[in-house]
């Protein structure tokens with residue numbers, strides 16, 4: 001039997017954890033903050049199904065860019081993003097919501 005759990009997620013974002021690890025974080029003031037943490041702070045979400053949005057660190061997605069992190073917006077799975085190290089949180093959030101530069 002498959003059980004179903006309720007979730008408050010209105011969307012999801014997948015962030016490659018291996019890319020982040022290779023950069024030693026790569027974001028934030030000191031360049032040591034992982035992108036998943038930066039995004040959670042910028043979007044004001046926590047971990048788990050009770051958050052408004054899922055921001056989840058995943059294993060290697062098979063793209064493995066240099067000096068960037070692969071991000072997949074659950075609302076636009078046909079368009080993966082390679083976020084360069086050091087990109088400001090606002091810019092990443094804007095591209096996720098579709099209001100910023102593509």
Ligand code: FES
Pocket residue numbers: 016017018019020059060061062063064065070
């Ligand atoms: S290391 Fe991130 S896609 Fe492979």
